[in-house]
Amino acid sequence: MSIDWIWANLGQIGSLFVNHVWLTLIPTVLGLLVAIPLGWWAHRSRRGGVIIIGTAGLLYTIPSLALFILLPAVLGTRILDPLNIVIALTVYTVALLVRVVADGLGSVPHDTVAAAEAMGYRGWQRLVLVEIPVAVPVIVAGLRVAVVSNVSIVTMAALIGIPQLGTLFTQGFQLRLFVPLILGILLCVLLAAILDQLLIWIGRISTPWRRKDVLA
């Protein structure tokens, strides 16, 4: 009976999984893109740091289900629009990563920055070609946390009716079936593990000079 359920619903499970991947990946990438300039600002200016990291902390406090529902009221989107989920998760990712990016940039050794300066790297060039690459291990560590939590947070959107792996949980609850529940949990954990490994791999190939180090 259990395997039958999976076979009978294979198409639906597949499309839920694909939805889940997009709902996780888009906000993670968008969040990183927004967090880098903000984190840089927080790193450079003391007041900027206080404002940005304080705001980020407050935003991170808002429970996801509440944010999913409040965003339409703020943005004027429809409540069932997946865009709300994307924006909410982007907000969480930015909130998590600004601090990580600021700390990562702070972890770049002074000598490295000075050497880059002496070699003629200035402003943007120095940031993009020297400081960010050196900060990659710290940023990747933060991204791993962000992506794994995002996989889990996306499932909450099932409660307001947005299809992704969380839908298997609401189905399991309504039908009193364990199979979709357990399958949903396993697929979430699997997706989180794959994305986590992917990030470790990206971190490794983008920092060839650290080959001997063990990524924390």
Next chain:
Amino acid sequence: MTLLDWLIDPANWTGAQGIPTQIGFHLLYTAISLAIASAIAIPLGIFIGYTGKGEMLVAGAANALRALPTLGLLVLLFLVLAPVIAGQLVFVVPTIVVLVLLAVPPILTGTYTGIQSADPAAVDAARGMGYTRPQILWRVQLPCALPLLISGLRGSTLQVVSTATVAAYVGLQGLGRYIIDGRAQANFAEMAGGALLVALLALALELLFSVLGRVLVSPGLRRSTRRRRPAPTDTTTAALATLTATR
């Protein structure tokens, strides 16, 4: 009806389904879960931080738990436990179990990383002054661990407030009721009202913890952390680990 109409409607502020009652329920579940989780996690965290035993295991378990989707865990445990429990508690007990399960890792991580991150110089100084090992633990390492411990408690609290909201789906009282019932009746004002109240409750608790941190943490400790401006990445990741509850 808009969000504001719903919020100022006196009918929503009285009775068994009223806003004060639901806030009370929400806080009650939060308090119970945190108390149980602390009773488990703080002694265990002290043991791990003090002896260094089981650290890898706990760090791995905490990470794995982060990947587990809260909603799935909640529904699964509810379906498993509900038949075992009879009567009024059928909604409450399975949920409390999930809330405790989710609240333990941040407190545990905060406690043991806090103890381990205690300044070795302070520990050495205490040893030099003739403190016994238990004395070092209680008078030096624990006070030094307090900032990370409180940050762990804060992470747990937010996780619990957030999950207790979701638990309205399986029938729990609390502010989540407005969101779930509002959704069922396509009443957007009620949903948004509930969401706003949950967000405000979470912010209020966050504020409470920042005040708590200011009052409880030794002033000497605060000064030394401020002087060490470029935060060592170790404490950053530790703080991250305690912060990142899965909303």
